[in-house]
Amino acid sequence: MLRSTFDSIGRVTLFGAKALRDAWFPPFEVEYLVTQLYEIGVGSFLLVVASGFALGVVLTLHTRSMLVQFGAAADIPVFQSLAFFNEIGPLVTGLLMAGRVGAGIGAQLANMRSTEQIDAIETLSINSFRLLVVTRVIACTAMLPLLAIVMDVAGILGGFVSEHLSSHLSWTLYLERAFDGVAPAEFIPPTLKTAVYGYFIATISCFYGYTTNEGSEGVRKAAMYSVVISSLVIILADVILVKCIFFFFPDQAI
Amino acid sequence: MRDNGDRGGLDNAVIEFEQVDKAFNGRRVLDKVSFSVSRGETLCILGRSGTGKSVTLKLMIGLLKADAGKVLVEGANMATLDEDGLVKVRRKMGFLFQSAALFDSFSLNQNLALPLQRLDRTKSPDEIKRAVAETLRQVGLENDGEKMPAALSGGMQKRAGLARALILKPEILLVDEPSSGLDRITAGEIDDLFMKVKTERHTTIVMVTHDIHGARKIADKFAVLDEGRLLAFGTPEELEGKQDNRLQQFISEC
Numbered sequence: 283m284l285r286s287t288f289d290s291i292g293r294v295t296l297f298g299a300k301a302l303r304d305a306w307f308p309p310f311e312v313e314y315l316v317t318q319l320y321e322i323g324v325g326s327f328l329l330v331v332a333s334g335f336a337l338g339v340v341l342t343l344h345t346r347s348m349l350v351q352f353g354a355a356a357d358i359p360v361f362q363s364l365a366f367f368n369e370i371g372p373l374v375t376g377l378l379m380a381g382r383v384g385a386g387i388g389a390q391l392a393n394m395r396s397t398e399q400i401d402a403i404e405t406l407s408i409n410s411f412r413l414l415v416v417t418r419v420i421a422c423t424a425m426l427p428l429l430a431i432v433m434d435v436a437g438i439l440g441g442f443v444s445e446h447l448s449s450h451l452s453w454t455l456y457l458e459r460a461f462d463g464v465a466p467a468e469f470i471p472p473t474l475k476t477a478v479y480g481y482f483i484a485t486i487s488c489f490y491g492y493t494t495n496e497g498s499e500g501v502r503k504a505a506m507y508s509v510v511i512s513s514l515v516i517i518l519a520d521v522i523l524v525k526c527i528f529f530f531f532p533d534q535a536i
Numbered sequence: 537m538r539d540n541g542d543r544g545g546l547d548n549a550v551i552e553f554e555q556v557d558k559a560f561n562g563r564r565v566l567d568k569v570s571f572s573v574s575r576g577e578t579l580c581i582l583g584r585s586g587t588g589k590s591v592t593l594k595l596m597i598g599l600l601k602a603d604a605g606k607v608l609v610e611g612a613n614m615a616t617l618d619e620d621g622l623v624k625v626r627r628k629m630g631f632l633f634q635s636a637a638l639f640d641s642f643s644l645n646q647n648l649a650l651p652l653q654r655l656d657r658t659k660s661p662d663e664i665k666r667a668v669a670e671t672l673r674q675v676g677l678e679n680d681g682e683k684m685p686a687a688l689s690g691g692m693q694k695r696a697g698l699a700r701a702l703i704l705k706p707e708i709l710l711v712d713e714p715s716s717g718l719d720r721i722t723a724g725e726i727d728d729l730f731m732k733v734k735t736e737r738h739t740t741i742v743m744v745t746h747d748i749h750g751a752r753k754i755a756d757k758f759a760v761l762d763e764g765r766l767l768a769f770g771t772p773e774e775l776e777g778k779q780d781n782r783l784q785q786f787i788s789e790c
Contacts, residue, residue: 398633
């Protein structure tokens, strides 16, 4: 059990390293990459907006009663923005994408493997790894930070709507307070860490989809492992990445 | 039974198997198999399910590597070719999978255009469009180019798979169970298409089949595999003349 776990970790690591290396060398599958960027980015847009907005509303509802008691109602916007920029936006985006994109990639590649579509690509003298894996890894790595920003914006908007309905706070004042004292270091590093999440999601999902060979059972396992392991890795990586951010930006740790 | 050491007709051999072994999880699927296919010849590989027929085709195109022995395609050893070498050899080959293996997220037109876009960079988009339309016309699917593979019947998928395998005008065509899952009439139509390819393009064809009627119509030679060993190799007339009950059983019951 332990041995097979370490064996899997080793194989996924090598698989991801190969994708990372191949991303820098031609042929670049530009057309297919654009399709993947669209599928991951545009395809996930509404899910991220809806989730971010709902979380923004709920977070404000929860924090309002607490902060009002301490006479800190004016800090609700900045509390909201910091919560989203630092943790909620990046982490929830990562977990949502592990579900939507990870399951999709795992199931699609596993199905392509079991129906010999990947073999067919190879027989056409096309490098299936570059076409199917490298493009997805690049697309997922590139789109996650953008989706995290969308999540942040939707969360702040949801927080504003919730706050406006309670206190009739204006949009301009809400925004002014939300960004008051928020340093770039509190926004940029946490947003960029989602690129690492994207890389993990795509690598893990592609690995389980691309290397399966068990028919419909393989499709089921690939989809399941893609979501479960990507989610777990994201949560564990979050701990390490937050520690790294605190190391490089010590002001944030105070 | 053909002597494994005898590889008559080697001067004009396009594909040569020399003492090829292949095993999966300790189970030997091919056991010292040797034969050759001459240019322009049609070889039908017959035998029971699980006797290594599809594996033989996958060894020819380099999707699998032999455990021992040599698989030579136009003199090139498929086991030792690097990626570029493999691409060059595969460029001369077409492969029709048992399941057709059409890319299910692409329309029929896109399925056929992909190899041209990737491997024949001299063609303009208009020329590619014309080549796709012409190839679809040859297989009787001229009105179905915009359809997705899921919208096609089994017979239409086989014909579409054949069109994709033929669009690059391969010198060697490998075909895996073209008539499986098809009714007699549709299977006959597919066989007619192969006859057309054979007579008009003089393509070397290696076909794995259970359909002895179709095989008799198209084959110049038969190779009969039994439990991983080459039971017999020769022209249909030669094999019919052999007093081997087991062989006759295969030829009449396949």
